[in-house]
Amino acid sequence: xxxxxxxxxxxxxxxxxxxxxxxxxxxxxxxxxxxxxxxxxxxxxxxxxxxxxxxxxxxxxxxxxxxxxxxxxxxxxxxxxxxxxxxxxxxxxxxxxxxxxxxxxxxxxxxx
Amino acid sequence: xxxxxxxxxxxxxxxxxxxxxxxxxxxxxxxxxxxxxxxxxxxxxxxxxxxxxxxxxxxxxxxxxxxxxxxxxxxxxxxxxxxxxxxxxxxxxxxxxxxxxxxxxxxxxxxxxx
Numbered sequence: 121x122x123x124x125x126x127x128x129x130x131x132x133x134x135x136x137x138x139x140x141x142x143x144x145x146x147x148x149x150x151x152x153x154x155x156x157x158x159x160x161x162x163x164x165x166x167x168x169x170x171x172x173x174x175x176x177x178x179x180x181x182x183x184x185x186x187x188x189x190x191x192x193x194x195x196x197x198x199x200x201x202x203x204x205x206x207x208x209x210x211x212x213x214x215x216x217x218x219x220x221x222x223x224x225x226x227x228x229x230x231x232x
Numbered sequence: 233x234x235x236x237x238x239x240x241x242x243x244x245x246x247x248x249x250x251x252x253x254x255x256x257x258x259x260x261x262x263x264x265x266x267x268x269x270x271x272x273x274x275x276x277x278x279x280x281x282x283x284x285x286x287x288x289x290x291x292x293x294x295x296x297x298x299x300x301x302x303x304x305x306x307x308x309x310x311x312x313x314x315x316x317x318x319x320x321x322x323x324x325x326x327x328x329x330x331x332x333x334x335x336x337x338x339x340x341x342x343x344x345x346x
Contacts, residue, residue, distance in 0.1 A: 163337030
């Protein structure tokens with residue numbers, strides 16, 4: 121049973137525009153959420169995270185929004201750049217957990 | 233340079249031939265883990281280790297073994313590989329043992345079992 125879901129397998133965006141990647145979760149115990157970015161032939165790398173005590177966290181061009189009541193989070197990339205083209209994984213966990221629960225990933229393509 | 237290394241990066245083998253994928257980290261992390269990535273399924277945890285000599289099953293442990301004799305190394309062992317273990321494997325490590333953490337991933341090992 122997939123506890124973290126990314127329903128869009130792929131997304132294409134023009135360079136300079138906003139990219140919005142979505143993630144839904146089902147487990148109410150999750151209180152910490154992360155986004156990882158993965159380029160071909162490389163391992164995932166940590167991008168940005170958010171705790172459930174916040175509803176927004178920003179780091180440069182990347183902002184993550186959390187809507188706890190809807191069990192939904194999103195990653196906004198503004199402005200999108202060709203180098204952002206990668207697969208993005210949403211992940212979730214909670215204090216005391218021994219694992220990260222990953223979504224299935226969304227492939228972002230930024231078109232120059 | 234802080235990193236997680238895996239070897240080999242690519243491996244093609246036959247059903248039933250035992251193999252080991254090595255994983256090593258140089259960050260003195262307590263926590264290490266193995267994942268497999270399959271199309272449409274994301275990253276699923278195979279085994280994890282909280283510290284030396286402490287290992288436990290993840291979500292998909294069947295057909296795999298691990299050991300943690302040293303802090304830096306966490307090999308993944310397939311005693312009798314089968315075609316359904318054809319996948320992309322990632323080793324990861326983390327400093328925080330309990331609670332949410334940011335894991336550092338190796339570059340991946342692409343395994344094909346024929």
